[in-house]
Amino acid sequence: MPFEILEKQELVPTIYLMKISAPRVAKKAQPGQFVILRINEKGERIPLTIADFDREEGTITMIFQTVGKTTAHLASLRAGDELLNFIGPLGNPAHIQKEGTVVLVGGGVGVAPIFPQTRAFYEAGNRVISIIGARSANLLLWEDRMRAVSHELYITTDDGTKGHHGFVTDIVKRLLEDGVNIDRVVAIGPPVMMRAVAGVTRPFNVKTIVSLNSIMVDGTGMCGACRVLVGNETKFACVDGSEFDAHLVDFTLLMNRLAVYQPEEKIALERYKCEREGCLC
Ligand code: FES
Known part of the structure; x- marks a missing residue:
């Protein structure tokens, strides 16, 4: 169908x-x-x-x-x-309940999947602090939508064209250092960003959840393509996640596995562009 x-x-x-x-x-x-x-x-x-x-x-x-x-x-x-x-x-639904103060962090295209969670935490009666970031102001997603379901919204851009000049982790760190009582952090974005958020929250012992975007084939736990290491245990992101405790995730392995097919991806994209444009190269 x-x-x-x-x-x-x-x-x-x-x-x-x-x-x-x-x-x-x-x-x-x-x-x-x-x-x-x-x-x-x-x-x-x-x-x-x-x-x-x-x-x-x-x-x-x-x-x-x-x-x-x-x-x-x-x-x-x-x-x-x-x-x-x-x-x-x-995959499993996000774990949404009333916790107190929840910080939702979305980086780049990660703002899209963080939005429904932000709304759900908001509707569950939590105090919601959102932090969204992008490389530049023109790449920032869904500011209005996020603002509508947040008690506080912070914006960061790598080049300083909007909001805080820097990274989403700067704001997470500032909130923690200012003594804001945070019950849970949820971060979705590039693995390097999620690893950085985990690094910031670990010393403060704040529960931090990330959503892992590993390579997938069947999405039902049969192929093993989405294998990740969490707390030294092999997990399948598709059926065991995609949410995991950020402090236990082996991000280096995740990033290495995500890079495995990059050369083939590049060739396939070039070939696709050639076919579309009728190029004879
Ligand atoms: S995508 Fe195949 S096991 Fe997860």
Whole structure:
């Protein structure tokens, strides 16, 4: 059964929003879960985190960045086009409950998956402090949406074009050093950012959760592609996560495994661009 694209827009350069008609997935979707999609019969399977869902409308919204062939192909599709497969919701829902003060940290495209969690923590009665960051102001995602579900919102940009000139970790550190009583930190973004957040919160012994975006194939615990090391135990991000205790994650292994197919990814992307542009090289 094909899944219709109802909406597609480029939110900021290289980052796209796509709303898909998928009533069965939307019916069960929870913050923290993901889907695996395939564009067509020759397409690879890619996991994308659910950024939003509407059960009544029967839709799932995803935000993705063009990083390889499949995401470039996805970005070329338009409203009215269809995806061949759209499987989900997969993974475990985020652990949302009333804890007190929760700090939600989203870096780059990681702001998209942190949004439904921020909203859920807000609706569960927590005091919500959000920190969103990007390389530059024009790459900042969903400031308005995040502000609407946060008691405090901090913005950081690497180049200082908006908010704090620096990194999201600077704000986390400042809050902790100022004695803000934080019950939980949730960070989603590039692995290097999540590792840095874990490094900041560890000395303060603040529970810190990250969502691991390891390579996935089946998304159901059978292939082992998404293997991660957490507290010296092998876990599968797709069925054991994707949330894990940040202080126990082996981020070096995660980053090494994410880099394994980069040369092939680069070749596939170049070939795809050549095919699209009719280049004869
Ligand atoms: S994606 Fe295959 S085991 Fe997780």
